[in-house]
Amino acid sequence: LAKTTQPISMDSYEGQEVNITCSHNNIATNDYITWYQQFPSQGPRFIIQGYKTKVTNEVASLFIPADRKSSTLSLPRVSLSDTAVYYCLVGDSDSNYQLIWGAGTKLIIKP
Amino acid sequence: NAGVTQTPKFQVLKTGQSMTLQCAQDMNHNSMYWYRQDPGMGLRLIYYSASEGTTDKGEVPNGYNVSRLNKREFSLRLESAAPSQTSVYFCASSYTGFRETQYFGPGTRLLVL
Numbered sequence: 001l002a003k004t005t006q007p008i009s010m011d012s013y014e015g016q017e018v019n020i021t022c023s024h025n026n027i028a029t030n031d032y033i034t035w036y037q038q039f040p041s042q043g044p045r046f047i048i049q050g051y052k053t054k055v056t057n058e059v060a061s062l063f064i065p066a067d068r069k070s071s072t073l074s075l076p077r078v079s080l081s082d083t084a085v086y087y088c089l090v091g092d093s094d095s096n097y098q099l100i101w102g103a104g105t106k107l108i109i110k111p
Numbered sequence: 112n113a114g115v116t117q118t119p120k121f122q123v124l125k126t127g128q129s130m131t132l133q134c135a136q137d138m139n140h141n142s143m144y145w146y147r148q149d150p151g152m153g154l155r156l157i158y159y160s161a162s163e164g165t166t167d168k169g170e171v172p173n174g175y176n177v178s179r180l181n182k183r184e185f186s187l188r189l190e191s192a193a194p195s196q197t198s199v200y201f202c203a204s205s206y207t208g209f210r211e212t213q214y215f216g217p218g219t220r221l222l223v224l
Binding site for chain 2: 032042043044046049091099103104
């Protein structure tokens with residue numbers, strides 16, 4: 001069963017770059033790595049998805065090393081509005097790649 | 112384009128009562144999902160519908176039933192509510208399957224007394 005491990009919480013300051021690392025030691029060959037963001041009292045929102053190396057979009061970057069046993073979500077120049085819970089997800093290849101949701105990382109941005 | 116909508120937003124039930132949570136999407140997605148989220152925890156999949164006419168159990172299906180009414184609508188029914196079903200329920204949809212981006216509704220907060 002695919003499982004991820006990420007820090008329970010992190011703090012940072014406005015304007016800083018934030019990196020959240022996730023480990024997924026038993027990721028299957030065909031699994032993608034997906035990150036979602038969730039604000040209080042809202043449903044999760046897709047941020048970024050990748051398979052290997054580096055992926056970048058207008059919101060974040062995702063770095064995946066060659067062994068794919070970990071990944072790092074990078075948020076450039078965060079603001080107070082980036083305070084949220086961030087989930088790192090991999091699909092479970094034994095069950096149609098259902099996403100396994102851990103508790104996520106609660107990111108608090110301070111002024 | 113409303114995305115994924117859910118009704119009601121909040122509901123209080125007594126133990127043993129039944130209710131149906133409604134979900135609709137206007138993105139022409141094939142796959143729809145029901146999750147529950149307990150305080151401080153991640154989401155857990157209750158049921159999903161890979162395409163119109165099909166439904167499958169997820170991680171925590173006991174005590175729930177679902178109906179994929181048509182391509183747009185996917186309802187979740189609690190036949191006899193229990194306090195353990197107090198949670199926030201999220202509906203989501205994706206174009207095809209779990210690997211595609213899932214779009215979530217605003218959630219339904221359910222309290223079972």
